[in-house]
Amino acid sequence: MNAAEGNQDANSIEGAMVAFIQKIGAENPEKIFHTRIERALSRESCSELVVLGEEVFLSKSSSEELEKKIELQKVVYCGVKRGTIKDGIFIPGPNFLNDIVPFLDELNYVIVNERAEWLFLCGRDVFKEGIVRKSLSRGNALVLNERMECLGYGKIETNGSQVIKNIFDLGDFLRRERKRK
């Protein structure tokens, strides 16, 4: 159980994560990535990046010790899930997005009102009427509610009125369950 599993090496995963942060507007994505990782490592007592299938995790330091004691070949989840990786592209999950919220000043974002929050969580796009505050250049943008809680992210579109096209929102938790059933 290590970062090399799933034909992904640690450097390429880190590179994909950095590329995501860059696309969300950061001028110095490496700095955010390393600061973020260090914070998460100390907060969650995690020590390594682990890939299981397409899923990326930060895992606890005791995983190797456990591996000696238990057969862990059927491990499907460990530590905190950070996102998934497909064809070399990192798709962040809520825990990764929450980690980069403290760097909001350096990123693209929109803060939306309660109605737009609900619609976004239902998989809809964000329209300018629902935007309370924004800081946008190009690429992708985080979407937050007025309590500064991250709801997901989307692509900035500037054809006509400015829209954030939904890429991922927390409603995905419910859609995954419905799909499974």
Add this chain to the structure above:
Amino acid sequence: MHREFFLKRYKEIGGNIRNVQPRDSIRVNTSKISIEALAERLSRKGVLFEKIQFCPNGLYYKSKFSLGSTPEYLMGYYYLQEAASMLPVLALSPSEKDLVLDMCAAPGSKTTQLSEAMGNRGEIIAVEKNPGRCESLKNNLERMGCANVTVLNDDVLNINSDEIFDKILLDAPCSGNYAMDRDWFEKRNLPGIERNAVRQKKLIEKAYSLLKKGGMLVYSTCSLEPEENEESVMFALSLGLKLEDSGIKAVEPAVSGFDGKKFDRTMLLARRLWPHKTGTSGFFIAKLRKKQ
């Protein structure tokens, strides 16, 4: 016919039952939000709350809309969890230094409760053999932000290690109870209950082999049948486990005998929740320690 059979045995050991609709409840994820802050947020939307006396993080609620799709739910601020099912983790009382096994973990109500109780420290191994249910477990762990759980998609009977866990939660697959399913009496019969009891004993035997000497096992079911509860605990005692006080107050003790059989005198340390007495789902909880 089944209904009369079950009603007769319940009358013998628990009194006259009546139909009960357990109250809706949530468990607040205090690693993400305080109980007061969450209650304040949802109260503004018209949700009414009442504290669950026996569970510090538990709240009964009344709501005109589903609490299974609010922004607060999606952010992992709470878990929809029946009140009685919050008790096994309280009985186990895991610490942040423990290595804990959750033997039949999906969909994760108790796994996420264990994680929170341990302050996201220590280590939990959560095992679930059904791949579909395993996905639900993973989903809930991610939503609730658990950091100390490793999930194995396997039958826990396949784990080949000896005496490594400090604490084990065995919330065993069981027949359920009438308060959870309005067609329960039509679906259940004695042979089915006996099949479950056989599986439960295998799981207890495995738990015993995986538990450290002096370690603690909490065995629970949401069944009301003595074959799946007191008789399973009698089997655990025969292996070398010892019943302890679970610390759960204001709930009836387990039954002292059934069908002509007399159980160990320490059986009264185990707990039974009868829906018509507690207003919850039916439940059984036994806290057992492995001898040194």
